[in-house]
Amino acid sequence: xxxxxxxxxxxxxxxxxxxxxxxxxxxxxxxxxxxxxxxxxxxxxxxxxxxxxxxxxxxxxxxxxxxxxxxxxxxxxxxxxxxxxxxxxxxxxxxxxxxxxxxxxxxxxxxxxxxxxxxxxxxxxxxxxxxxxxxxxxxxxxxxxxxxxxxxxxxxxxxxxxxxxxxxxxxxxxxxxxxxxxxxxxxxxxxxxxxxxxxxxxxxxxxxxxxxxxxxxxxxxxxxxxxxxxxxxxxxxxxxxxxxxxxxxxxxxxxxxxxxxxxxxxxxxxxxxxxxxxxxxxxxxxxxxxxxxxxxxxxxxxxxxxxxxxxxxxxxxxxxxxxxxx
Numbered sequence: 191x192x193x194x195x196x197x198x199x200x201x202x203x204x205x206x207x208x209x210x211x212x213x214x215x216x217x218x219x220x221x222x223x224x225x226x227x228x229x230x231x232x233x234x235x236x237x238x239x240x241x242x243x244x245x246x247x248x249x250x251x252x253x254x255x256x257x258x259x260x261x262x263x264x265x266x267x268x269x270x271x272x273x274x275x276x277x278x279x280x281x282x283x284x285x286x287x288x289x290x291x292x293x294x295x296x297x298x299x300x301x302x303x304x305x306x307x308x309x310x311x312x313x314x315x316x317x318x319x320x321x322x323x324x325x326x327x328x329x330x331x332x333x334x335x336x337x338x339x340x341x342x343x344x345x346x347x348x349x350x351x352x353x354x355x356x357x358x359x360x361x362x363x364x365x366x367x368x369x370x371x372x373x374x375x376x377x378x379x380x381x382x383x384x385x386x387x388x389x390x391x392x393x394x395x396x397x398x399x400x401x402x403x404x405x406x407x408x409x410x411x412x413x414x415x416x417x418x419x420x421x422x423x424x425x426x427x428x429x430x431x432x433x434x435x436x437x438x439x440x441x442x443x444x445x446x447x448x449x450x451x452x453x454x455x456x457x458x459x460x461x462x463x464x465x466x467x468x469x470x471x472x473x474x475x476x477x478x479x480x481x482x483x484x485x486x487x488x489x490x491x492x493x494x495x496x497x498x499x500x501x502x503x504x505x506x507x508x509x510x511x512x513x514x515x516x
Contacts, residue, residue: 221281221457222255228447229285231270233263237400237481238286238445241316244477248468266354266515267291268302271448275304279452284461286316289444293501294354297508298515309451312493314462316445316469317483320418321360322428324402324411325394326387334415334434337394338368347373349383349395354513357383357396360417360441362507364396367436374511387411399424399482417441423479444500445483446493462490 228246230239239259246257262270267287277283292306304310323334331337340346350357353376365371375392377383380401387395387402388410395402399422405411406425415431416422419440431439447465449458466487468474478485488496 221454221460222253224282225256225258226253226281227258227260227277227283229270229273229283230259230261231263231267231285231287231291232261234261237319237483238288238316240481241445241474241478241483241485242286242447244474245316245465245468248471248474249464252464252467265299266295268295268299268304271306271310272303274448274450275306275309277450279450279454281449281453281457281461284313284447284449285310286445286447288356289446289497289500290354290356290359290504292446292497293504294359294508297505298354298513300514306448310448311451311453311458311490312497313447313449313458313490314465314469315486315488315493315496316447316465317478317485318418318442318444319356319481319483320399320416320422320442321357321396322399322402322406322416322422322425323361323364323394323396323414323431324384324387324406325414326390327409327412328390329393329412331414332412334429334431334436337414338370338436341370341372345371345373346394347375347392349375349377349387349392349397351380351383351397352376352378354508354515356417356441356443357398359504359507361396362511363441363503364417364431364436364439366507366510367439384411400480403482420484422482423484424482441503444486444496446497458490 228242232238249257262273271285271291274283274285325331331340348361380398383395384397384401386392402411403424406413413428415429415434419430421430469485469487475485
């Protein structure tokens with residue numbers, strides 16, 4: 191090895207040594223240097239994607255790089271989340287999902303190719319959303335209390351957007367807290383479930399507020415309650431289940447931004463800070479409210495703590511109904 195080669199070799203070793211000695215924040219100083227991919231683990235056009243696009247418009251000037259949305263639906267969000275779990279932990283791949291990926295899927299799927307609690311890192315709570323209990327107007331009930339009493343007297347059915355989705359979980363929590371039973375009729379999404387409640391094939395359903403509210407306003411459905419402790423921004427005149435007489439009932443659901451495990455803490459903190467600013471923007475909050483989403487924020491640790499508390503709530507419900515998915 192000649193003198194020039196020896197010098198270059200030493201410089202290379204020195205550079206590597208310096209990189210190892212640099213703190214994570216210094217290594218992340220130049221982030222982002224290219225577009226950031228955000229995987230949506232549900233089909234195009236859903237609330238997760240819409241809110242992420244709204245936030246992405248604010249992130250572009252803040253980060254200097256565009257947010258590239260990639261839809262990877264299937265298996266109740268598992269397919270998209272698996273894509274993120276297996277991506278390089280370099281700050282250029284994130285995902286956004288309903289909280290059920292963490293709180294329900296590990297309990298009901300016999301096999302998952304990743305563990306959301308150990309292979310993914312929550313970054314921020316993007317928002318919360320509710321479900322709305324609606325009935326066909328022919329059902330002789332005007333309040334949630336009326337529905338509970340009717341269910342005690344006769345066998346009723348309720349529709350949901352599918353097994354293990356928020357509407358199914360909220361319904362079963364309501365039934366367990368009130369001591370009544372109803373037959374679950376799952377559909378492939380809230381839209382077909384809503385259509386059959388309107389048509390009278392199923393009397394009622396806990397369904398997504400943005401889907402059912404136009405039909406409530408048109409008089410085709412009767413709204414009885416929402417699943418959260420606070421009223422829906424889409425329907426402030428519809429009482430909460432707690433206001434309607436079910437003490438302590440509160441079933442919010444969350445959208446969470448997450449990253450592969452091992453993503454540098456400095457990058458997670460930067461993404462958290464910029465997302466929080468984007469979600470707090472009045473235009474983003476207003477447009478999210480039109481989707482029945484209350485934008486949130488908070489630290490990455492607060493996001494994990496909320497997911498853990500939510501998982502403790504839904505665990506007994508999932509066990510009670512014996513829900514299992516392939």
